Amino acid sequence: MKGIYEHNWQEAMAGATIEPSEALWNNIASKLDNERGRNYWVTLLMIAATVSIAFAFPLTLGTLDYNAQPDHSVEIGQATEPTKQITNDKPQISNNTEFTKSKNQIANNTQNLVPKTQNHNTQIRNNDQTITTKPQLTENQVTNNQNQVSAQRINGLPDLGNTQLAGMENYYLIPYFMPLKKDDISGTNLLASLNMGTGSVSNNSGGGGFEALFAQSEQANDVSGFNKNSENRSESQGTAYYIGAGIEFPLGKRWSLLTGLGYRAQHAEGFSNIVQEVDSRYQPLGAYAPVTTGTAFLSESYDYSVTNNYLSVPLSFKYPFISKKIVFRGGLGISTDVMLSNRINSKTYGSASYTPESQEYKRFLLGGVATLDVSYNINNLYSIAFETGYRRGLTSIDQNKEHYPSSFTVGVILFYKIK
Amino acid sequence: MPISSYEQELIQKCCDGNRTAYREFYTRYAGELMAIAMRYMKTKQEAEDILQDAFIKAYKNLASFNQQSSLKTWMTRIVINTALNALRKEHQKYQWNIEEAQEVADEYLPLNNFHYMELIGFIQRLPDGCRTVFNLYALEGYSHKEIAEMLGVSTGTSKSQYFRAKQLLQEVILSEDAKTKKKAI
Numbered sequence: 001m002k003g004i005y006e007h008n009w010q011e012a013m014a015g016a017t018i019e020p021s022e023a024l025w026n027n028i029a030s031k032l033d034n035e036r037g038r039n040y041w042v043t044l045l046m047i048a049a050t051v052s053i054a055f056a057f058p059l060t061l062g063t064l065d066y067n068a069q070p071d072h073s074v075e076i077g078q079a080t081e082p083t084k085q086i087t088n089d090k091p092q093i094s095n096n097t098e099f100t101k102s103k104n105q106i107a108n109n110t111q112n113l114v115p116k117t118q119n120h121n122t123q124i125r126n127n128d129q130t131i132t133t134k135p136q137l138t139e140n141q142v143t144n145n146q147n148q149v150s151a152q153r154i155n156g157l158p159d160l161g162n163t164q165l166a167g168m169e170n171y172y173l174i175p176y177f178m179p180l181k182k183d184d185i186s187g188t189n190l191l192a193s194l195n196m197g198t199g200s201v202s203n204n205s206g207g208g209g210f211e212a213l214f215a216q217s218e219q220a221n222d223v224s225g226f227n228k229n230s231e232n233r234s235e236s237q238g239t240a241y242y243i244g245a246g247i248e249f250p251l252g253k254r255w256s257l258l259t260g261l262g263y264r265a266q267h268a269e270g271f272s273n274i275v276q277e278v279d280s281r282y283q284p285l286g287a288y289a290p291v292t293t294g295t296a297f298l299s300e301s302y303d304y305s306v307t308n309n310y311l312s313v314p315l316s317f318k319y320p321f322i323s324k325k326i327v328f329r330g331g332l333g334i335s336t337d338v339m340l341s342n343r344i345n346s347k348t349y350g351s352a353s354y355t356p357e358s359q360e361y362k363r364f365l366l367g368g369v370a371t372l373d374v375s376y377n378i379n380n381l382y383s384i385a386f387e388t389g390y391r392r393g394l395t396s397i398d399q400n401k402e403h404y405p406s407s408f409t410v411g412v413i414l415f416y417k418i419k
Numbered sequence: 420m421p422i423s424s425y426e427q428e429l430i431q432k433c434c435d436g437n438r439t440a441y442r443e444f445y446t447r448y449a450g451e452l453m454a455i456a457m458r459y460m461k462t463k464q465e466a467e468d469i470l471q472d473a474f475i476k477a478y479k480n481l482a483s484f485n486q487q488s489s490l491k492t493w494m495t496r497i498v499i500n501t502a503l504n505a506l507r508k509e510h511q512k513y514q515w516n517i518e519e520a521q522e523v524a525d526e527y528l529p530l531n532n533f534h535y536m537e538l539i540g541f542i543q544r545l546p547d548g549c550r551t552v553f554n555l556y557a558l559e560g561y562s563h564k565e566i567a568e569m570l571g572v573s574t575g576t577s578k579s580q581y582f583r584a585k586q587l588l589q590e591v592i593l594s595e596d597a598k599t600k601k602k603a604i
Contacts, residue, residue, distance in 0.1 A: 005528075005585070006557040012530040012538055013558060017450030018457055024467050025445055028474050029438070035475070380434045380482045417434070417482075 189248040189415045235270030235287035256318045264310040273301040275349055283352035284344045290360045304346035311338045331371040339363050366395040383415045426490050434482045452498050458542050458554050459502035469505055473498045506547055526589055529596045541591050545584050552577050553584035
């Protein structure tokens, strides 16, 4: 409680104004311009650093996760009493001494047997399910037996016993938007997002695996001479990227709601020994593709790459729990993804694009997302954030409802305040 | 006191990067804030340096202005904090080691006989410690406890500096008033 003395002083000083010199505003304006220029470089450095981290972090996580898995391949049990002997040998070359080409060249030729079969350089005899491959290797004097790939019809296969599909716990990447700076809480922001990560692309059981195979065996086509060989297919985790744009709305003084639209592409490498017959042509199938009518099992695997394309609509609620110069926020939300296509490329069998339904994926995916982000205000209009998060599937990726994938993601988001 | 719609609009424009709006913001508050800065610093140049830093800080932080106080109050706080930081840097610590001052009885001071520019000049003549405490206690309305926390000193030191400031101001104001009256006669 102040006394009369202080009151008198306050009255005497009330309304006091002293005009600063004209140069003061010019100095302030000049300093602000310099700050803006400096912020430009700070922004560039932060983007570069964050992108570097965004690349390194998910790849490390993915590698650790992948290596931690005991088995990435798909295994099947063996037939207990096959009705016919399954011959599953690689073509072998005898009488090497007569070859004019080197062993390596011969080996290369033998590995080309499968594509040549596809290219109709092979005569197929349905009766004995034997493929005879002839041209191009004749000069190597490869015997007829060595060029034969015996095939077992799918029809009439006995019970193969227990089947096991390992490595299905691979995680699955779904990036999402993140909001950030504390000042944005009181405003509306446009945002652009770049997320990166890693995960398994085709985390699917293949439509029930061999149960489906048995169910369809009665109507399966002759697979044109290919063996029912042991499966030998696997898929590694690959990189993925996501770009999107959206908007953030304030909900009260602290909460905010974020939504938008983004495009996501997931890429992975793998090898497979199954192909799909379509119009007398064989298309590549991924490691987790379902076995259906027209699916053939090769004696040797081929390399492929796969890309899944999605449209994503995220919806997240955000709350700041540390709000200083650097702002830390937590978020909870969902991400609805629409799978557009599943595309597989291989040198041997070319490219094929499949609908989600044909690969027994669900077209619509729903995931729950928990996030943490750290953001920095570049200036009054722009802010940048580095975010990381965890996603857990609320709906399964496959139609059999067996797999609810989870993933870690990291990303960079640039915000622009519009209101 | 809620801010006016004009101020809200001005803040928004400033946040949007509108330099003309910030010039308007500067023109609106620079005079009053300069008077405050002058009370804390000894020279006009020092006061302008404080004002410059304060307006740059304000520009960077306008978006975080919570609008629970008036814009003038918010800016005043920035100016005072900037001034205290400058004084702290200049002296590392305030010059508290002047002799202990005893509380003096409030004598009537003919403040109305002086223009505020003259009163500011009297305040500027005070030692840094006394001047700072006098400004904070008598003119900004802080308590000694608050001042002690702000400056990192004891409450007793704050009180002692205040009494000393009152003593010095009383001497100079009464002396100047007497001179003025003498001239008038």
